[in-house]
Amino acid sequence: MKLTFGKNISKYRKLKNITQEELASKLGITFQAVSKWETGQTYPDITQLPNLSDILEVSIDKLMGHAVYEKKVSIYEDEYARDDYYWGLIPSTMCYKVLSILPPAKPFKLLDIGCGEGKDAVFFARNGYDVTAFDIADAGIEKTKRLADKLGVHVNVFKADILDMRLDTCYDILYSNGVLHYIKPGLREEIFTNYRQYTATNGIHVFSVFVVKPFIPPAPENESNAHTWISGELFSHYSDWMIKECEEIIFDCNSAGIPHKHAMNRIIAEKIPW
Ligand SMILES: C[S@@+](CC[C@H](N)C(=O)[O-])C[C@H]1O[C@@H](n2cnc3c(N)ncnc32)[C@H](O)[C@@H]1O
Incomplete structure (x- = not known):
């Protein structure tokens, strides 16, 4: 990279x-x-x-x-510095989709983009994937390493900003949960072109993004570096891949200690040779 x-x-x-x-x-x-x-x-x-x-x-x-x-830019830095796990330790439901669609018949190379405190990255490593992960929050990276050590697995985890990061090696699986809204709209085409290019044939992308819906008030975090996606925009990057699953969900959240709702688009798409 x-x-x-x-x-x-x-x-x-x-x-x-x-x-x-x-x-x-x-x-x-x-x-x-x-x-x-x-x-x-x-x-x-x-x-x-x-x-x-x-x-x-x-x-x-x-x-x-x-x-x-540079200075910390993740609002989660302080939350991650605490001993408990801000996002918990239960892997996202999307992790199980990866297991069922591309089970680790061999140690597939998986990149977790914005791994947070590592609950998903470590889950993948425990299940036999060859996991690389990055996040911008130092405390998240430390916690990911600690969790991996505690559970006796290895995750190649490092600090990087999604805006600057470009891939130069191929992965079988690109995975990201709740992070892609940090990509400014003007950079999405370039970054997704890079992600698509460095995905192995028959590899998959498993992504979720927060989307704007007129009937859902903005989230309380109000991050200046967050740029919510338009509903359906994520799917438009995969017109020439096989879309295996795509959905829009609305769910309750209590981050920042304030009950609120989020709308999210999720996709699982496979790179098919043609
Ligand atoms: C909603 S959390 C999701 C964390 C993790 N994917 C999970 O599901 O537990 C968003 C994550 O994006 C990270 N993040 C924020 N800005 C980032 C950036 N510019 N580059 C990389 N990661 C970033 C935050 O530190 C945080 O860990």
Whole structure:
């Protein structure tokens, strides 16, 4: 997996809706130079970084892929720092779907995107999958490691920001429960293209996302970095895969200590060769 400078320049340029030519002209360089940065052939001169950061409105750290080491950004960091498990230890029902659709006849490679405190990642490891997991919350990563150790299994767990993280190795199963709303709408196509590309043939994606419904009030957490999906939007990324299951559910939640409801879309889709 890699966090690359060039890809970050391209990502933040596109988020600002400016072309390579426009960026080059603001920096007083040729668009070929920008193109070479974005394809990783060359790097900007160090003296250009402050200007680049100003134009793209993103910190130099973040451009260089070091944003993951910045201040905490998960509202769950403090909750995870407690001894008890904020999300409990019972695996999500989606885990059992993975077991039934792609049972661990061999140690399939599974990535848990936004693993929280690791209840699902550790469940998969206990059931014979080869599990990698990441989250942005340090305390969640520590707890995932502790839980895996306690139960005598290994999970390759590390800290990463879903916005910066791109896959460069293939997985049989990509799994994510309640995390994809941290992907800004403008990055979804690029990130899903990457996820789809690095999924093995006949591999599966098992994803759930929070969706907006006009009859459900916004959740009390009110996170500034959360971007709820449109109902049905998740399914639109899988028109050329086999959709094995997709559903919309409404459920009660008591996170933040306030009873409320969430609407969620869930999908299980298989990458079929054609
Ligand atoms: C609703 S919790 C779900 C946790 C876990 N998937 C589960 O089902 O128990 C959302 C998780 O997303 C993580 N998260 C928030 N922003 C993130 C980001 N930018 N990159 C990676 N993970 C992030 C949070 O730390 C939190 O653990």
